[in-house]
Amino acid sequence: MIAIHENKVLYVQSLFKIEIENQREKALTKLKKINKNQFNTAEKNYLRSVIRLFEKNSSIKIIECVPNTIETLIVSIGSIPPNSRFYKNGKPKKTLKKFILDALNYKYLRGTFYPIYFKELGIKSCVYCNSQLSITAVKSNGTYSAKFDVDHYYSRDKYPFLSISLFNLYPACASCNRVKSNNKIEFELYTLDSKKTTKSKYNFKMSSYSKSKYLTTRDAQEINFSFSEPTYNDPIAKKFNDVFHIESIYETQKDLIEELIIKSQIYNKSYLKSLNENFNKLSLHPELFKRLLVGNYTQDKDIHKRPMSKIVMDIAKQLNLIREE
Template sequence: MIKIEKYDKKVEDVYFDAVKAVVDDAYRKKIVNRVKKYMGAAWRNLAEQESDEIFRKWILADYSEIKKAYLQLSKDEMHEETFKKNGKFKRLYQIYYEAYNKVRGKIIRMPGLADQKLNVYLVKNSKIKTCPYCNRNYITARGENVSGAQMDHFISRSEYPIFALCLYNLVPCCSVCNLTKLTKELEISPFDSTMDDNSFTFTPTGILPGEQPSVKIKAKNSQLEQNIKVLHLQEAYDFHSDDLKELVELKEMYPETQIDEICDLINGKRAAAGKANLASTDIRDMVFGKQVPYEEYGKKPLAKFRHDILKDLGVYTR
């Protein structure tokens, strides 16, 4: 899984305005009342604030706040039933549930920019280009109104419509991962700020002569193991044994000594031409590709996979 950073404030403002346009004042107040009553002390303590201000806080709540609210509901069966689609306030949450369909297709008009659907706008401003769940498929748009991504409700909107419009409950992902997940529960969201480059690793096996290369995904905790299991990520990456084999063969063809020899040869010719020397890392990048920093894994398919494998093979040092 690839981490997604928070949206810029401008993007949050655009999203909230779109939500306000489809959820009228009366229902906003009803939602706020339920949030204050059932979502824990942090929300009850906002009682003195204006209803619209609390509604904004709810819609734009960080993933960590959403998770706390969800766990708060899970502690009490009565409260949990209250917020489910078929619970006590069924009609209210049916409206809230359906509002999402109107929001995602809403046309955004901004000065100097072409009109575009809100879901397209969000993906463009998410700072990622590939699915954060699998890092295999691009999710970029094909035009202003044709989204390349689907929006997964991390906490199922069919089970808990109260979270249906929360911005950080919406994970832009590929159709394969969205269909695989459906309403199943994952433990860690791509918006989880605790995720880092060491949360899980791709490890090569069977790379000795005569063996069949394969990739194993190792998670550092049971929560990520659950994500990998639900999304069938191990099965997905089993298909990349050929990619692994190519990287192993490339490393065999270009060991460090070979890289240094090529570097010396090129620098000899560059010196004769009065040009600056190249570093061995420049040659390495030409052969294996530039090392993608952790913050940019989401911009290239298989970026995490390639990084971990090449690090294991000794090509990259970090």
């Protein structure tokens, strides 16, 4: 629900230079082993183009390339040619797309590299709904393991060569990843515009009467809120609420707002002042005080660090538990 500056991403990538270079080398080795003779002319040309991207002397660092470069590659390389060849028994052959995806080894990286990379980047929760962690339990050989879930902003079905390009990866919970599918949304996770990295354009707001009604009835179901999102420039782009069902998800989390309303009653100005003074004696960062106060992060730039942070910080500001930055 908020963008991250490209320079921060590039810095984090610089911390993993060796790992990223190993990914490129392994991918290149596997790509070169693909037998070109089993494909038609269009597929052969496509494979050659992909191999060139992963060559060490390529002018483009395909794994680290920035969003503008990715958009250029989509035009120059294009989507993968259609494959309509079948075995005699009617079952489809292993397509070129599958060969490329296997060579780039995205599935393996989900459980090895991506968890530590995105942790360093400060992303733990779903960048779309912010209601869940970007972790999925995957069963393999009878045992479960945690895998990092990412959405490919540009589909790996159409552009398999971008399947491990880091700027094409948007950490998402399994639910949002599934419903996003190939839906067109206008959301920029990585940006060069600093303003987009400090203030989210997505907001939760409690209705004006909800607080008084809850204090009268003590029924959390009397609490109502709305979710607003920016006006999109792309007429084809779908709204977050329509694709990810944001309001429906958070309808089940009204107890979070209930707790904030109760805190707003308990923590009056004098009590907050006393708490703050005692907290300062510990010589801890003031932001940590606000986080302990509301039970989550309180600045937009930290939205990705913990699930439910966005709704908590928005309602906490509305209740004057914390100040608008």
